[in-house]
Amino acid sequence: MNPLPRAHLWNRLDTDGTDLALFDDHADRLLARGVVTAADPQPHTCGYELATAAGFATSRLTVTVEGAGWWRQVRMERGVDGWRVTTSEQGSGLTTDLPGIEEPDRLYDALDVDLEATPLTNTLPIRRLGLLDAAPGTEHTITVAWMRVPSLQVMPAEQTYTAIAPGVVRYSFGRFTADLIVDADGFVTHYPGYARRTDGRH
DSSP, rough: OOOEEEEEEEEHHHHHHHHEEEEEOOTTTTEEEEEEEEEEESSSSEEEHHHHHHHGGGGEEEEEETTTTEEEEEEEEETTTEEEEEEEEESSSOOOSSSBBBBBBGGOOEEEETTOOOGGGGGGHHHHHHTTSSOOOEEEEEEEEETTTTTTTEEEEEEEEEEEEEEEEEEEEEEEEEEEEEEETEEEEEETTTTEESEEEE
16 A cells, blocks of 8 residues: 555534545546544544546545444445445444445446545545636536445435635535635635634645
């Protein structure tokens, strides 16, 4: 395993917890590994490994969550025929929602993943859609593979990203809307009500 040259650390605002992402975003690709800790709905960790193809479209994602007496893992890989999703788990007492998705074909249109535990994955559509340099009002509605945490349930979700001003991108999902403050590389520094970056590189 090669060391990754950059890191961002977020403090969670919705619960006690942190998110440390190590990454390399050379050229037009991103490779990242991260560890999330969170107190709710019960204390757990969430480790993730993410890689994109050229243009920041996700190519693979592996997520493992673990709490007292249980763990779950979901692996996702996107190929020319769509997404392949595999799951494994041990223990019980977390949730009745099954990890993964029964019909991966429902994710066919998704080029991005949205891992609920980290603002890192918001960077993918922001960079892929060119929103850092877009005129205010530029809007894109996309289908993403949304992964809930800690259940690791996966489902297609329609999300909208809108350029508002330099360093501000509006994220909308259903009735939820948040104006994300991002740095010059498209990484979130403040996600209102959810996370704030604390690594001093704002």
